[in-house]
Amino acid sequence: MARKTPSLISRYGADTGFMTFVAFLMAFLYIPIWVLIAFSFNDSRSLTWPLSGFTLDWYRKLAENSDLHAAIGNSFYVASLATVLTLLVGVPAAMVLHKVSFPGKSVFRRLILLPITLPGIVTGISMLNMFKLMGFPLSLETVVLGHATALLGVVVTQVYARLQRLPKSLEEAAYDLGATPWRTFVDVTLPNIRSAIIGAGLLSFVLSFDEIPVTFFLTGRDNTLPMYIYSTMRRGVTPEINAVGTIIVLLSLILIIVAVVAGRERKK
Amino acid sequence: MAAIIELENISKHYSPTIIGVDNVSLTVEDGEFVTLLGPSGCGKSTLLRMIGGFEEPTAGVIRLGDQDVTLDPPYKREVNMVFQDYALFPHMTIGENVAYGLKTFKLDKNTVRTRVKDALTLVGLYEKVNQRPQQLSGGQRQRIALARAIVRRPKVLLLDEPLSALDAKLREQMQIELKHLHEKIGITFIMVTHDQTEALVMSDRVVVMEKGRIAQQGRPQDLYDHPATPYVANFIGTTTFLPGTVADGADGVATIDVAGTRISAHPEIELAKGATVTVGLRPEKVKLLAEGETAENELEGKITEVIYYGLGLRISVALADGSKIDADTLLPDKLSHSTLPQVGAPVRLGVATHNIFVFEGKVTP
Incomplete structure (x- = not known):
């Protein structure tokens, strides 16, 4: 007993130390977000402590800002199309990598994954050159192509990793039970990689939504939300921007909850 | 008795030096329980997978009944396999798993329900029909895998090391159960195992394999009492x-x-x-x-x-x-x-x- 007490104390100490560290870490991560939310309701234009009073003016201003609305609309348009496009290309690519062996397969795999490791600025400039050479006018659609290329690696890695974990015998069992390769894909493969596809899709959407470098080079006259925020920021952080940020945080939270709930339902 | 499976000079060469199965000929009678026995790497699983259609032989002919099925894909063969890891679909209930094989037959709902019920009752697990594979024990999953395979009434049931994942006590019990099931439904069974006891207890005929070839085949007691080579004498008993x-x-x-x-x-x-x-x-x-x-x-x-x-x-x-x-x-x-x-x-x-x-x-x- 006597010997156990000091070790208990030191363990308690270690635990407290660890918890303090975690608390600091969390504070570092989340306090800026709380500050942003707080200032979005502050009735002063200057971002200084203490808060002077509560207001919804900034949100009212947002509601009247048509440039901002257009930018949000553009962002949703780009992110949705880019996500669909990467999934349409990425999922079959992952299937091919998983199933078919062909000469140059490892080179192919590296090439698909390359855009993840390349800085967005490189992807942006090179695609800008390509579109110029081909005489393609820059538009939101070129941004979609750029994002889809940059995000392809995300989808392929996620789906490929899941496929690798799927026992080969599952598909064999489906064949054995009379299913053609297509039916096997629909009935057995797809349901088992579905959560990976949804996850990769959500991730792509979010990454595309706040992407700046590639968008910067490939967009025509249209602005996406991050580009718009960036351009207004040149006049300093306004409470309006804080309000936009707060709305995005809220939407992200909803998205996360939806993803978690969807994932839980599947397990049952 | 008529031959249900005929293997004629079957070979599987992965490369000129890597040989899985080497010129094997084997006839299996209708209703027989044949076991392919040998250590890992002797080619027994490859042979079974070629009968199932999961691998193509590099030479030879496989006949099912009197049909040449050598190059047919698995979904066109009237054989079914019980996989070593059972391969139950985790996203389906037990009932859906067993019914899956009946999908291609385009039966009406009632017939499907009856056949699923019959198959599950045969293995004694009908009460699990609405559960998921993850909720079942190893032995129960094994039985579901069996039910899923026999519900299609295949001409031949293939079993790839079906009992290797079970603990010793359960394995002994399942050996007898499998043997009884074979007697009851009368389908031809071809099993692969490396466990000599399993082979002796369950089979009508044991085929001992060595380095891709058949070393000896015969009734369990014949192999035990009259081994043709020291390899067989040492592997059986x-x-x-x-x-x-x-x-x-x-x-x-x-x-x-x-x-x-x-x-x-x-x-x-x-x-x-x-x-x-x-x-x-x-x-x-x-x-x-x-x-x-x-x-x-x-x-x-x-x-x-x-x-x-x-x-x-x-x-x-x-x-x-x-x-x-x-x-x-x-x-x-x-x-x-x-x-x-x-x-x-x-x-x-x-x-x-x-x-x-x-x-x-x-x-x-």
Whole structure:
């Protein structure tokens, strides 16, 4: 007993130390977000402590800002199309990598994954050159192509990793039970990689939504939300921007909850 | 009985040097329970997978009934497989798993329901119909995999090491259950295993494979009593081998000099006088002789080790020339524990002439 007490104390100490560290870490991560939310309701234009009073003016201003609305609309348009496009290309690519062996397969795999490791600025400039050479006018659609290329690696890695974990015998069992390769894909493969596809899709959407470098080079006259925020920021952080940020945080939270709930339902 | 599966000169060469299956011909009768037995890498699983359609042979023909199915994909063959890891679909209930194989038959809902119910009742797990595979124990999943395969009423059921993932007690129980199931439904079973007991207990015929070829095939008791090669003798049951020289061999009886003693045997091969042979003895056929007791053949030596395994004892004996031989004895009575054979004690061992295997040449297994 006597010997156990000091070790208990030191363990308690270690635990407290660890918890303090975690608390600091969390504070570092989340306090800026709380500050942003707080200032979005502050009735002063200057971002200084203490808060002077509560207001919804900034949100009212947002509601009247048509440039901002257009930018949000553009962002949703780009992110949705880019996500669909990467999934349409990425999922079959992952299937091919998983199933078919062909000469140059490892080179192919590296090439698909390359855009993840390349800085967005490189992807942006090179695609800008390509579109110029081909005489393609820059538009939101070129941004979609750029994002889809940059995000392809995300989808392929996620789906490929899941496929690798799927026992080969599952598909064999489906064949054995009379299913053609297509039916096997629909009935057995797809349901088992579905959560990976949804996850990769959500991730792509979010990454595309706040992407700046590639968008910067490939967009025509249209602005996406991050580009718009960036351009207004040149006049300093306004409470309006804080309000936009707060709305995005809220939407992200909803998205996360939806993803978690969807994932839980599947397990049952 | 008619042949249901015919393998004609089947080979699977992955490359000129890597050979999975080498020119195997095998006929399986309708309703038979055949086991492919061998160590890992002997080609037994590859052979089974070629029958199932998961791999294509590089040469040869596979016939199912009288149809050539060599190049047919699995979904066109009337055979079904029980996979080693069961391969139950985790996103479907047990009922959906079993019903999945009936999808292609385009049956009406009631027929599907009845057939699923019948199959699940046959394996005694109908009450699990709405559960998921993850909620079941290993033994239960094994049975569901069986139900899912037989619900399609295949011509042949393939079983790839079906019991290897179960613990010993359950495996013993499932061996008997599988055997009964085979008798009940009358479908041809082809099983792959590396477990000789499993093969002996369950099969009508055992095919022992070695390096992609068939080493020997026959009824379990024939393989056990008349192994054609030392490989088979060693793989099915336990055998100790002793080098010997033929002293005289005529009319099916040979006298052989082994470890300084002359013994007689009924070799199944012609032996010339002076030829080098290997004598095989099964420990359970070697008897510890009591004082005054005699046997057709007797060997003398000293006990080097006594291993107790509950049911009996395995006694290792060093013969006069130093070669070792094992003998099993049962313990008939608790009281006999006090008179256990002691290490170092001299013993006489007896073997009946018809229990001695003789193989040509010198073998070092």
